[in-house]
Amino acid sequence: MKIEIEEKWKKEIEDKLKKQIEDKNKEIEEKLKKEVEEKLNQEKDNQDFQNENEKMKPIFDKLFTKYQKRIELKKKLEPIRKNFLQFSEIVKDIEYVKKLQKWINDNYFFSKMKKGFSAKRDGFSSQNWHSKVDNKGKTLVIIKTKDNFIFGGFTQVGFNGNTGEWINDSSAFIFSLRNDKGDRIPAKFTIKIPQYAIYSKSSYGPLFGDNDFELNSNLQPGYSNFGRSYNLPDGITYDTNEAKSYLAGSYNKWVVDEVETYFI
DSSP states (O other), rough: HHHHHHHHHHHHHHHHHHHHHHHHHHHHHHHHHHHHHHHHHHHHHHHHHHHHHHHHHHHHHHHHHHHHHHHHHHHHHHHHHHHHHHHHHOOOHHHHHHHHHHHHOHHHHHHOEEEEEEEEHHOSSSSHHHHHHOOOEEEEEEEETTTTTEEEEEEEEEOOOOOOOOOOOOTTTTEEEEOGGGGGOOOOEEBBBBBGGGEOTTSSOOOTTTTTEEBBSHHHHHHHOSSSSBBTTTTTTTHHHHHHHTTTTSSSSOOOEEEEEEOO
């Protein structure tokens, strides 16, 4: 009887130990399984991050390259801008130069252009102006009045002599660098009727639009009938005193102090 009881206890103890071992093994197994899953998830996250980095790398590289090019371009353009200030008798503000460069949007032209005509140097004569300016292609005209208004125009096509014809140019624009409406400038005004972008005839100086602004044979007004062929600033209506006086201070009573013309 005693032996039977001992055997029974022994079996109970063995069963208990076996269960404890199984439970412990199961606990260890669950713990290991959890650790493995966490490790796998971590690896997956790392891989996802790595994959995302690989995807983003070309974008970052492109942005960095673009940034480097902008820095390099700025370094190249800075002396060009300063040179412009030195050889222009009209534009004496670096911010105006930056605006002109941005509007023209042709760094090759901007870096190579020269002051091919100055009224003070070459004479207040439309014929003199045409003799220097005609058939030069891209042309920048800057005008300063006695009242210190500064405005002008740019054409991709250029003037072509004593043809007496309108010239189509969808890229032409008029600009104002200084007037008596300081809150609106510097400003660029695009063409709205391209077939009337500029007019070329030896008895006129620079003429942009259908008399949006015009200089006569003595490189004096002329008219400023701004808004006829070029877009006006917001809030200004064509054929009003405000429109006519916007560029030069009046419709036809302004006096030209200097005309500069740039081309390659």
